Each structure stands twice: as C-alpha cells, then as structure tokens.
Amino acid sequence: MPTDNDTVGNIIHWAAKKLQHCGIDSPRLDAEVILSHLLGCDRIRLHTYPDKPLQHIIASRYKKAIQRRAQRVPLQYITNHAEFMSLDFYVDERVLIPRPETELLVEAVIKKAKCFIHEDEIVIIDIGVGSGNIAISLAKNIEIARIFAIDISPDALVIAKMNARKHQVLDKITFLHGDVYEPLKSCNSKTKAHFIVSNPPYIASAELSLLQKEVRDYEPLTALISGHSGLEIFERILAEANSWLRPAGFLLFEVAEKQARQVIKMIKNTNIFTSIQRIKDYQNISRVLIAQREGHIGQNRN
Ligand code: GLN
Numbered sequence: 001m002p003t004d005n006d007t008v009g010n011i012i013h014w015a016a017k018k019l020q021h022c023g024i025d026s027p028r029l030d031a032e033v034i035l036s037h038l039l040g041c042d043r044i045r046l047h048t049y050p051d052k053p054l055q056h057i058i059a060s061r062y063k064k065a066i067q068r069r070a071q072r073v074p075l076q077y078i079t080n081h082a083e084f085m086s087l088d089f090y091v092d093e094r095v096l097i098p099r100p101e102t103e104l105l106v107e108a109v110i111k112k113a114k115c116f117i118h119e120d121e122i123v124i125i126d127i128g129v130g131s132g133n134i135a136i137s138l139a140k141n142i143e144i145a146r147i148f149a150i151d152i153s154p155d156a157l158v159i160a161k162m163n164a165r166k167h168q169v170l171d172k173i174t175f176l177h178g179d180v181y182e183p184l185k186s187c188n189s190k191t192k193a194h195f196i197v198s199n200p201p202y203i204a205s206a207e208l209s210l211l212q213k214e215v216r217d218y219e220p221l222t223a224l225i226s227g228h229s230g231l232e233i234f235e236r237i238l239a240e241a242n243s244w245l246r247p248a249g250f251l252l253f254e255v256a257e258k259q260a261r262q263v264i265k266m267i268k269n270t271n272i273f274t275s276i277q278r279i280k281d282y283q284n285i286s287r288v289l290i291a292q293r294e295g296h297i298g299q300n301r302n
Pocket of ligand 1: 096097098099102128129130131132133134199200201222223224
C-alpha cells in the first residue's frame with residue numbers, strides 16, 4: 001500500500017493492481033473512476049498530472065473506497081452515480097442500479113407516446129420506481145407526461161424523489177408507497193393510464209446464487225427477486241391491468257432472459273391485449289415486451 005508521498009500516478013497503479021488481484025473485470029478503469037470522483041475531476045485530468053501529490057485525506061478516502069470495490073461493492077454505489085438515458089442518477093444500496101437494457105423500454109415508451117400527442121396529458125404508471133430512472137427519464141422526454149411512480153420500498157422513494165428534484169420533474173410525478181396498484185386506489189385518481197410500465201423484480205429466488213457477487217450481495221433483494229419462479233409479479237400486474245389501462249393503452253415489461261415466452265402467454269391469457277411486440281437487447285435476448293390494449297385512442301378514458 002502506498003504511503004505518505006502518494007501521487008495520482010502511483011496510487012492508481014496500486015489500486016489497479018489490487019483490484020485486478022481481486023478479480024475485478026476492469027481494474028484500471030474502476031481505479032481511475034473512483035479517484036476522479038473523489039477529486040471531482042474528469043478522468044483525463046488524472047493522466048495529465050500523474051506526479052501530482054495527493055492530499056492525505058483524499059488518499060485515505062481513496063484507499064477505503066478501493067477496499068470496498070475489492071469486496072465487490074458495485075462501482076456505482078461507491079461513486080453514488082449511475083448514468084441512464086444520458087441523465088445522472090444518485091444511487092446507493094437502497095436502489096437497483098439502472099441497467100442499459102432498461103433504456104430500451106424507455107425509448108419504446110417515448111416512441112409510442114407519439115400516438116397520444118393530441119391528448120391533454122399522457123398518464124403513465126411506473127410500478128417499481130427504484131432510483132426513479134424510468135419515471136424521471138420519461139418525464140424529461142415527454143412534455144405532457146403525468147406519472148404515478150409506485151414502490152414498495154420507502155427507501156427507494158426517498159431516492160427517486162431526490163433524483164426527480166435534481167432533474168426538475170417533481171411536479172410531473174406523484175410518488176406513491178405500496179404494492180403494485182394498491183396506493184393508486186387511495187389517491188383518488190380515476191383516470192386510466194396510457195401506459196403501464198415496469199421493470200419489476202423478476203429473478204427467481206432459486207437463481208439468486210447464480211448472480212454476480214456485486215448484484216447478489218449488494219443490490220436490494222426486494223428489487224431483484226419475485227417469488228419462486230420470478231414470474232409472480234407479472235401475474236399480479238396483469239391481473240388488474242384492465243382496471244388501470246385505457247383502451248389502446250400500452251403495457252411495457254422488462255423481462256429476464258428466457259422469460260419472454262411465458263410472459264407473452266400470460267399477457268395473451270388476459271384477453272385484453274390485441275398486439276404484443278418484443279424488443280431484443282444488445283445480446284439478442286428478448287428483453288422488453290410491449291402489449292397494446294384493444295380499443296381505439298380517445299375511447300372511454302375513465
Ligand atoms: N425502475 C427501476 C429500474 O428499472 C427499479 C426496478 C426495480 O427495483 N426492480 O432500475
């Protein structure tokens with residue numbers, strides 16, 4: 001471990017070696033990202049001044065942060081930042097780290113929202129808001145969006161609200177605490193939604209041990225796991241979809257690898273959807289399902 005005369009260059013060298021030794025995939029990158037975070041500078045500046053001495057307090061914080069990373073704490077929980085849809089989100093152990101695949105769901109909603117461009121507002125229900133990544137990026141990208149963002153975890157709601165404030169969309173989002181649609185029932189909103197969206201906890205409890213240590217040991221289990229098969233939550237969202245989704249409205253789910261077929265079957269069984277589309281992710285896995293409810297736009301809104 002480097003000591004008193006730590007410089008930017010030698011402390012990064014030490015950290016990268018330590019992280020590599022612990023089996024971290026991108027040791028040098030992680031070492032640099034953590035230091036630039038603590039110094040509040042761009043990574044590129046670290047290369048410009050490798051001989052710059054580090055203040056004792058920074059060096060000591062850095063060493064602690066590197067120890068955490070070595071224990072597989074995800075990088076985003078160490079820096080408290082995650083990027084999603086080109087927006088910066090505060091994250092910590094209380095919320096799931098937003099994943100790039102989820103951007104596919106958000107992009108699909110933005111595209112489909114064009115169908116409702118002549119409405120006064122576009123009502124969206126987001127079930128399992130987490131850090132607020134989906135709700136907030138929709139609020140930023142859809143001018144007339146009015147969003148109900150629900151989570152069973154009060155901790156997640158604290159973070160989602162913080163992120164909404166930071167991105168100045170608090171007035172477009174109503175945050176509700178509770179299970180699936182439950183809190184909507186007491187908030188007096190009778191308007192049915194144009195969209196129901198969810199990236200729900202979809203991992204089967206038996207598969208927990210197969211996950212990366214970063215995910216398994218540090219991300220919140222309530223955000224990851226849904227019962228025995230991982231499919232229960234889809235069933236529960238679908239069971240009441242007809243009460244909350246208006247005619248011609250869209251339901252979008254993010255699903256796990258190998259779940260698409262079963263979830264499509266569940267969607268079909270409701271008998272209220274006319275079309276179901278799937279979007280593949282960057283690894284060619286069916287990741288997002290889009291189902292449109294029967295009916296036409298503007299029909300029977302309440
Ligand atoms: N909506 C959040 C996300 O997509 C949280 C999802 C969750 O907690 N399962 O990351």
